[in-house]
Amino acid sequence: MYQSYGELFSELKVCLDEFCETGYNEKRAQRIKELLKANEDTPLERVFSVFGCDEFDRCALALSLLVASSLSASRTVSKIFSLREGYITPAAISSVFFGLDDIIPFYSSLSDDSPLCRLLDGVSADQGCLMSVKGFISSFVFTGIISDEAFEPVNEESDAYLPLKDSERIQGEIISFLNSSDPSSPFVLQLTGENGCGRHTAIKRAFRSAGREQIFITLPADASRSRITELSSKLLLTGAVPVLDSEGREEDFSRVLRHLADETGLCAVINEKEISSKELSLPVFSVRLRRPDASEQYLIWQEMSKDLSLEEVSELIGEFDMTPGDISRAVSFARMLSDGSNLTFGNIKDGCYRSFASDMGDKAVHLEAVFGWDDIVLPERSKALLSQACSQVRSRHRVYSGWGFREKLPYGRGVSMIFTGPPGTGKTMGAQVMAKELGMDIYRVSLANVVSKYIGETEKNLNEIFEKAKSCRVILFFDEADVLFSKRTEVKDSNDKYSNMESAFLLQKMEEYSGVVILATNLVQNFDEAFKRRMSYIVEFPFPDVLRRRELWAKAFPEKTPVGDLDIDFLVEHYELSGSNIKNIALHSAFLAVAENSSTVEMKHIMRSVKNEYAKSGKAFTKAEAGEYYYLLGDA
DSSP, rough: OOOGGGGHHHHHHHHHHHHHHHHHHHHHHHHHHHHHHHHTTSSHHHHHHTOOHHHHHHHHHHHHHHHHHHHHHHHHHHOOOOOHHHHHHHHHHHHHOOOOOOOOOGGGGTTSSSSSHEEEEEEOOOOOOEEEEHHHHHHHHHHHHOOOBBBOOOGGGGGGSSOOHHHHHHHHHHHHHHSSSSSOOOOEEEEEEESSSSHHHHHHHHHHHOOOOEEEOOOOOOOOOOHHHHHHHHHHHHHHEEEEEEHHHHHHHHHHHHHHHHHEEEEEEESSSOHHHHHSSOEEEEEEOOOOOOHHHHHHHHOOTOOOOOOHHHHHHHHHHHHHHHHHHHHHHHHTTTTTTTTHHHHHHHHHHSSSOOOOSSSEEEEOOOOOTTOOOOOOOHHHHHHHHHHHHHHHHHIIIIISSHHSSSOOOOOEEEOOOSTSHOOOOOHHHHHHTTTOOOOEEEEEHOOOOOOHHHHHHHHHHHHHHHHTOOEEEEEEEGGTTSSOOOOOSSSHHHHHHHHHHHHHHHHHOOOOOOOEEEEESSSOOOHHHHEEEEEOOOOOOOHHHHHHTTTTSOOSSOOOOHHHHHHHHHHHHHHHHHHHHHHHHHHHHHHOOOBBBHHHHHHHHHHHHHHHTTOOOOOHHGGGGGTTTTOO
């Protein structure tokens, strides 16, 4: 590229040598000005054109480029004007190219907002100010390349994953806007939609179809005015439209966006939520990219993982309502999990769950889903309802999309359940069993910690929980649900009014949530009948009868636990205990056995643990209740 400026720089060097010997040479200076006007189709001419450089600006840039690239020229200028090497001054330009001993005619070219300020560092209306060419200008002139740490690398991989039905509409609207917008008036093109729904790809395709270049920008940490001016100068030289993503930059994003739009004329932005024209004080053209429906998700899955069967894809879509970005991330996780072997359905399903960051904040606690169907003891009907709920989660795609129920049910497509029963009967375990069966994370929300006495705070807390759950794809397990979901009261004062509003808000959020929500309560009879009718399932967790207690005792000890000769019949018939009680007794007896250095858990350890369990509930454990094993208690 340097060779294309050979004649220009040769003339500049001769001009400097002659100036050193004889002073200003009008003929030579005019020749250089003509050469500066004749550099068509070069990066140097693009700089002149983009920034509207006048004759003084052109001469100043040419001399600063020569000084920066030629040691001999730098020394000559330094010698003539007694300057530090590598610098020029307004006085030097005025003398060499215009034969003047002052800079008064060129004050406008040296003002703070002049084109020259974009090209040279140190510009001011002082005839002795030291000026040097900006690094990116010098690089562009000699290489034709513009780079910046804020420019994101082009990623063509995601192009195939844009939802097909929205592609033509988005492209058409953006192209129409680009063709009709006034280049002399700053505009903002805004594309909104969820993260991962294909906004970057939509922008790229639309700009490509319109014959326009775009550059994706990551806003620099230093978003000062000078930094943004430098960035916009680079963008103007590329001729590309800047595309910014607003994620994580809420504080100064509007200011930066407005500045870039003012500088470049057109700026595109990718948002989840729209920025208004009023906020920017600029015209904003907005296009929204919707979430792909089930049929589109099916095509995306087929494109990304061709080994999946129709049934497997249907199950994935039923369990996961995913954007193209979600699916791409899930497949990437699956490939890592497969350890280089062929992808299995299990890998992909695990990848789906790993692709969602399960961060529910401080209002919900993660539960480990360690229990399976063999661990839970329930009546057959209750177990069957749990199984049906799991099946509904897996079959949603087929029913809602394949069989057309989506059009009939615009909301309420999630699975909402009430688990009802006395304390310790397995409601939490039942939720964990479902989570393990579906391979989903489960979070327990205690409504006692969410409900607030301050007006509006309860709704705010609930909204935060459901918004996080939506992005994490988790099961929400609301413990102590009767705190909020009790029968709506007659409105006698403002407290009654707001209590009813809070319970209605929770029901609304449940119906909007497409995942699984479980409400646990000891008092289902206190629930409003209208609420119960809108639940998918109500599952009873009754206090265990004799048969259930026998099953619970049979499963109380792990296989590795050495157990002696226990009288299970006596324990089952004499003590009406819940599953939680029995689990506590088994664990406590194991610790007693170890403390006594016993090789097995014996009946004496069990009886002492039963007495301890009674004491925890404030019940007296009499001789009659201990029965024939009273002698085992000793002094305990």
